[in-house]
Amino acid sequence: MKNSHLEHDIFLLMVNLTQVKRPERILNIFLEALNSLWEDVTFRLLSADDQAETGDIVAIETMSKAFGYISIEDTTSRLTIEEHALLRNAIRMIALILENRVQEKLLSDKNLQLETLVRERTAELRQANAGLKAEIAERNKTALELRRIRNYLKEIINAMPSVLIGVDREGCVTQWNAQTERMTGIRADEAQEQKVVDVFPELQGYRDKIVQSIQTGALQHLPKVSVQLNNELHYLDIAIYPLIIEGIEGAVIRIDDVTSRIRLEERMIQTEKMRSLGELAAGMAHEINNPLGIILQGIQNTQRRLSASFPKNQEIARACGTNLQAIRTYLEQRHIFQYLTGIQNAGRRASKIVTNMLSFSRPGESGMSQTDLHALLEESLELAANDYDLKKQYDFRHIDIVRQYDPSLPPVQCIATEIEQVILNLFKNSTQAFAQNQSLSAPPQIRLQTKREPQAVVITVEDNGPGMDADIRKHIFEPFYTTKAVGAGTGLGLAVSYFIITTHHTGDIAVESEVGRGTRFTIRLPLSQEGRYAA
Amino acid sequence: MPPDDPIHILIIDDEDMVRLNLVDYLEDEGYRVMAVCSGESALALLRTRPYDTAIVDMRLPGMDGNSFIGEAHRLQPHLRYLIHTGSTTYALPPELQSLGITKDHIFFKPIHDMDTLVEAIENLTKENQHV
Numbered sequence: 296m297k298n299s300h301l302e303h304d305i306f307l308l309m310v311n312l313t314q315v316k317r318p319e320r321i322l323n324i325f326l327e328a329l330n331s332l333w334e335d336v337t338f339r340l341l342s343a344d345d346q347a348e349t350g351d352i353v354a355i356e357t358m359s360k361a362f363g364y365i366s367i368e369d370t371t372s373r374l375t376i377e378e379h380a381l382l383r384n385a386i387r388m389i390a391l392i393l394e395n396r397v398q399e400k401l402l403s404d405k406n407l408q409l410e411t412l413v414r415e416r417t418a419e420l421r422q423a424n425a426g427l428k429a430e431i432a433e434r435n436k437t438a439l440e441l442r443r444i445r446n447y448l449k450e451i452i453n454a455m456p457s458v459l460i461g462v463d464r465e466g467c468v469t470q471w472n473a474q475t476e477r478m479t480g481i482r483a484d485e486a487q488e489q490k491v492v493d494v495f496p497e498l499q500g501y502r503d504k505i506v507q508s509i510q511t512g513a514l515q516h517l518p519k520v521s522v523q524l525n526n527e528l529h530y531l532d533i534a535i536y537p538l539i540i541e542g543i544e545g546a547v548i549r550i551d552d553v554t555s556r557i558r559l560e561e562r563m564i565q566t567e568k569m570r571s572l573g574e575l576a577a578g579m580a581h582e583i584n585n586p587l588g589i590i591l592q593g594i595q596n597t598q599r600r601l602s603a604s605f606p607k608n609q610e611i612a613r614a615c616g617t618n619l620q621a622i623r624t625y626l627e628q629r630h631i632f633q634y635l636t637g638i639q640n641a642g643r644r645a646s647k648i649v650t651n652m653l654s655f656s657r658p659g660e661s662g663m664s665q666t667d668l669h670a671l672l673e674e675s676l677e678l679a680a681n682d683y684d685l686k687k688q689y690d691f692r693h694i695d696i697v698r699q700y701d702p703s704l705p706p707v708q709c710i711a712t713e714i715e716q717v718i719l720n721l722f723k724n725s726t727q728a729f730a731q732n733q734s735l736s737a738p739p740q741i742r743l744q745t746k747r748e749p750q751a752v753v754i755t756v757e758d759n760g761p762g763m764d765a766d767i768r769k770h771i772f773e774p775f776y777t778t779k780a781v782g783a784g785t786g787l788g789l790a791v792s793y794f795i796i797t798t799h800h801t802g803d804i805a806v807e808s809e810v811g812r813g814t815r816f817t818i819r820l821p822l823s824q825e826g827r828y829a830a
Numbered sequence: 831m832p833p834d835d836p837i838h839i840l841i842i843d844d845e846d847m848v849r850l851n852l853v854d855y856l857e858d859e860g861y862r863v864m865a866v867c868s869g870e871s872a873l874a875l876l877r878t879r880p881y882d883t884a885i886v887d888m889r890l891p892g893m894d895g896n897s898f899i900g901e902a903h904r905l906q907p908h909l910r911y912l913i914h915t916g917s918t919t920y921a922l923p924p925e926l927q928s929l930g931i932t933k934d935h936i937f938f939k940p941i942h943d944m945d946t947l948v949e950a951i952e953n954l955t956k957e958n959q960h961v
Binding site for chain 1: 848943
């Protein structure tokens with residue numbers, strides 16, 4: 296039945312489309328659904344500007360953005376009440392379904408969003424994890440590198456020939472390298488954290504230097520510290536370096552045993568000193584020879600022209616109104632002849648000294664020959680036994696001679712007379728030492744040893760006499776240095792010997808002696824003089 | 831002992847007393863001796879008469895001993911030489927060695943006994959007689 300008051304029904308449906316991105320699409324779907332359901336009814340979507348007419352379904356676009364209205368207007372009266380009611384319900388249902396669908400979509404959108412978020416977060420976490428893993432790998436690599444570098448540094452420090460000790464601000468050991476272990480006999484782990492002066496007692500006297508270095512941040516250097524190590528005198532070069540990293544954190548003590556270097560330096564100073572003395576002496580000698588000649592030749596002529604054996608002397612004396620005999624008698628009584636002899640002897644002595652001093656410089660010519668040293672030593676012994684001057688003080692034959700000759704000793708290229716002079720000089724020195732100390736407990740003995748070396752021979756002359764103290768030993772080779780009484784010798788013997796061995800023969804001569812322990816001279820002569828620098 | 835024909839000796843040394851001593855000694859030995867103080871004066875003398883032996887100091891004012899000997903040899907090839915030197919490191923240069931001078935003819939100052947000089951002069955004279 297038609298009901299005319301239902302002619303202008305307008306249905307307003309509100310669908311919440313606020314969350315929906317494209318509400319018009321939803322509306323179109325809705326319209327499609329509606330149009331397909333009722334063929335007799337036309338559902339249209341209108342925008343706000345359109346004029347709504349009765350029966351129009353109005354969806355106000357602008358409002359649909361916020362709310363989404365759909366109005367249904369029945370344009371025909373052909374729908375019965377029951378059909379209207381059905382339509383109303385249907386529309387309501389569709390609207391509900393639509394709303395559900397929208398909600399679902401929103402949810403799924405939300406889910407999507409959530410999923411996206413989760414995916415993103417997961418990706419982030421994965422990335423972070425990967426990053427962390429990379430960092431850990433990097434850290435491990437660095438730790439490995441650090442260990443490697445630590446070991447490398449430790450190797451370097453232990454390879455150093457110097458003693459290296461690290462101490463902290465309180466002077467306790469933090470580092471103790473291999474050389475330190477060797478020098479002290481204390482292991483690194485034992486020394487750790489001990490007071491350094493406790494584990495290295497030789498440093499006790501220098502504790503304040505260590506403190507000073509740490510406090511002032513200044514290097515402390517002690518270039519020549521003498522210590523007793525294994526019952527021997529050693530020289531140490533000690534340096535204390537403050538360790539400054541962040542502020543002063545302690546110090547590093549470096550110690551080097553410079554004993555052999557210092558001995559070498561002393562040896563070089565000695566050589567240099569002798570060389571200067573040698574040059575001085577040689578220069579002087581050159582100048583003195585001329586006046587000496589005039590003295591000696593003057594005396595020789597004077598003695599001659601006073602001699603009775605020259606007829607010419609007698610002649611001229613007579614021509615002067617006197618006679619030679621009277622002159623001679625006068626001169627004799629007035630000791631003139633004695634003066635002349637004195638001058639002559641003095642001149643000869645001076646000349647001998649000058650000749651000795653000349654041997655301090657290079658020899659003018661070589662008289663080198665291949666020499667059997669054992670024969671030479673025996674000859675020198677013979678000379679010593681027969682030496683007149685020596686006999687006056689002490690009979691060389693009282694001395695027990697012990698020979699230790701190397702049977703493989705080859706001949707040596709040398710100036711035989713000069714080497715003999717050196718050996719004889721050493722015998723004389725020993726003899727004179729015995730003479731001055733006759734109260735020695737053991738019978739006097741001289742030990743003669745020869746030894747062959749690859750390129751040289753070594754001759755040792757050792758006595759069990761009184762020996763010398765360090766002071767005398769230091770000066771013993773210097774020209775004119777003598778411990779004998781005035782007039783008992785010029786003190787040139789050992790100086791000449793020194794130059795004969797070192798300058799003429801490019802060899803070595805050294806002395807070892809202690810008071811009460813005798814004296815030992817060691818001579819080293821190269822087998823051959825070929826290849827030395829030309830004079 | 832010098833032969834009947836006296837030996838003429840020429841001494842060259844720049845020190846008066848060295849010359850005086852040598853001259854007196856050698857004259858006492860019977861030689862005829864002239865002494866000059868330089869190589870140039872000696873060459874002048876060599877142009878006047880023959881000499882048998884020259885005793886030469888190496889250190890001279892003007893020309894040195896080596897140069898003198900070289901010049902003197904040109905003037906008198908038969909002249910023999912003894913070297914009397916104060917130099918401690920004197921070594922014979924080859925040009926003097928080629929004149930027949932050896933280390934036996936070198937006397938280093940101071941000469942302790944001038945008789946050794948006389949011996950050397952006698953030896954040189956004997957060698958010359960053999961030539």
